[in-house]
Amino acid sequence: MTTARRPATLDDVARAAGVSRSTASRVIAGNGFTSPVARDRVRTAADRLGYVPNAAARALVRGAGVRLLVAVAGATPSVLDDSYINQVVSTSAQVCAPYGLGVTVEWVPLDEPGRLTRLADDRGVAGLLLVNTTDAMLGLVPRRLRGRTASIGIGSASVPSVDIDNGGGTAAIVRHLYATGHRRIAMVTGPPWLTCATRSVEAYRGLLRQAGLPAREVVGDFSAARGRAAAREVLRRWPDTDAIVGISDATALGVIGQLRADGVQVPGDVAVTGFDDIPLASVTALTTASHPVRRIATAAATMVLEQRPVPPLTVFPSALVLRESA
Amino acid sequence: MTTARRPATLDDVARAAGVSRSTASRVIAGNGFTSPVARDRVRTAADRLGYVPNAAARALVRGAGVRLLVAVAGATPSVLDDSYINQVVSTSAQVCAPYGLGVTVEWVPLDEPGRLTRLADDRGVAGLLLVNTTDAMLGLVPRRLRGRTASIGIGSASVPSVDIDNGGGTAAIVRHLYATGHRRIAMVTGPPWLTCATRSVEAYRGLLRQAGLPAREVVGDFSAARGRAAAREVLRRWPDTDAIVGISDATALGVIGQLRADGVQVPGDVAVTGFDDIPLASVTALTTASHPVRRIATAAATMVLEQRPVPPLTVFPSALVLRESA
C-alpha cells in the first residue's frame, strides 16, 4: 500500500507510533512489559508501514543464525539427489519458513565425518538436522549446537532422534511372506553403515533364524538400478528363491523390472516387497510398508526449531500395505 | 583445533594477523586492494582460528537478505509435496549453500497471487525463484527483487526464465507415435492455468491438426491418481483410442496401472507415453521425454544468485527416450 522506496525499519515504526524504538521492539518481539495502548499503536503503525522485521539484524544481535543445516552422510555427493533426501529438505524448508529461517543441505563424506564440524561451525547455522547419521557424526556436533540438533534415522542418547520403525515394518513384511507360504526369502539390503537400514536387516535375519530358515542377503543401496543388479545376483546364487524383500520401494521396483525382463513372474514365481510406500507403489501394485517421510522430517525440524527438551526418541510406526506384488 | 569457546570474528583474525579489521575484511571478501603479504597473513590467521564469516552480519550491512524464496503457485498447499517441487527446492538449497544462503518454500494460492508480495517483502529474502508461475505473479515481484528473480517454466519478458522445451519434447513423442502407426492418440493434460503444461498440449494439438486427426483431451494434474481416473475417462469417451500421451511420467504410470487393471494390454492395445524420465521410468520401461529438473533448477538458482543480466530465457532441450511402453 505505502510506496515504500526504503523498507520500513523499527525506527520508522517507533516514530510513526510515537514511542521509542525500545518499546516498539518489545511489542514486535513480544517480550517485556508493554501497555495495551503502546501495543496497539505500534501494531497499527507496523501494519500501515508494512513493517517486516529484518531477519539478519535480529539474528546478528541475538547471535542466533539464519538457517537450518541438513547434513547428509553418504559415500558420494549424489546422495543429495535421492528422493528421500529431497523430501526431508523440502519439508524442513516448509517448517522453517514461518520462523524466518532458511535451509541448506550439505554432504558429509563417510570417510571424512569431520566435514560436519566445519560446516556446522558457521555461525549462520541455527540448527542441525542429521540424516543417514553415522555414529562418528554424533560426536562431532559443535557444543554451540547441542540442543539444536536432531537426527533422522538413528537411536542415540546424545542427540534426539526421530525415525520410522524399520524393524517393525520389515518384520511385518517378512511375517506376511511366511504366512503366505514363502520359505526361501532373500533380501536386498541397504548400505551396511546405515543404522536404520541395518535394523531392517536384523529384523529379517531374526525372523528367519526363528523359523529355522537361512538368510539370503545381497547388499543394495536403496536405488532402483542397484535393485536390478541385485535381483540377478539373488537368482544366480539361490535360484529357488521365492520371495525378495527390498530395502526400499525403488529397490523393489528395480527388482521387479529385472525379474519381469528375465521372464520371471511377479508375484507368481517370486513375490517382491518394498519399503516406503511411495506414490508410485500404489500404481505399480507393490506390497510395502508405510514410511511417512514428511511427518518424520516435520517432527525432526520442529524439535530443532523449538528446542524441545523432552522426547529423546520418537519412533513412527510402519504399517504393512498389502498389494499385489506379494 | 583451537578450543574455540567463542567463535572467531574478523577482529580476532585481524589481530592475529597484525592488520586492521578493514584489511582483513578486504582479504576475506576479496574486494579492494590488498598486498600479497597482507593477503597471506590474513588467510593463515583465518585458517588457524577456523574463522567463518557471520552471514547475518554480512547480510545486515550489505542489506542483502539471507535466503532464497521459492514461491510455488498452486490450487492447494499440497503442491509443495510434489516431487518436482521437492527437487527444485533441494537443488536450490545445494546451489545456495556455498553462498551462505538458505532456502525457503512457500505456497502462492492461485486465487490470491498477492500473497507473493507479502512473502517477498521480507527483507530476509535475497532472491526469488518462481515455480509454476502464473502471469499474475510476474507483476507482483517487489521492485527490490527485480533482477534477483527467476522463473522456472514460463516465457516472459519481465523475469528471466529457464525451462524445458515442453513443446519440442511432446512433439517428438507424438511424432514417434504417429510414425509407429498410431492414429487415435489421446492426451491426459496438465492444469490449464500452467503455461508450461499448456505448451505441451499445444504441441500435441498442432501436430494432430496437421495430420488431420482430432484431439482427444482429458484434463489431469500431473499425479498418478488423476492418471488412473483419466485413463478410464479416455476409454469411455473414445473406446478406439490406441495411444495415450501423459503430461508426466506419474500420469503415464497411473494410466498404465489402470489400463492393465482393466485388462488392456500396454503397449499391445494402447501405447502410453510419459514426460520427465524419472528414475522409475527406466524400471517400468516407460517411453518418455527427458526433463533434467536439477539442471533447470541449478540454472535458475544460479541466475538469481549471480544476478546474471544477460540470458532472458534459457530453454533446455527435451530428448525422446524410447522404451517399451510405446
Next chain:
DNA sequence: GATTGTGCTGGTAGCGCTCCCAGGTGTGTG
C-alpha cells in the same frame, strides 16, 4: 510522609561486518 514495590518507558551499547574516506607509501612524469 517515607519506603518499597510494580508496570512501563527511553537511552544507549553493542552484535560482526562492509564500505567510505583520509591518509600513507612508493614509482613514474613534467
Next chain:
DNA sequence: CACACACCTGGGAGCGCTACCAGCACAATC
C-alpha cells in the same frame, strides 16, 4: 623537485535490531 598517480592501509560510521539499565509514575505498604 614538485606533482600526479598508482597501490595499499587504518579509522570510523553505521546496517537494524535486542538487551540491559536507569528512570519515571503510580499504588501499596509501613
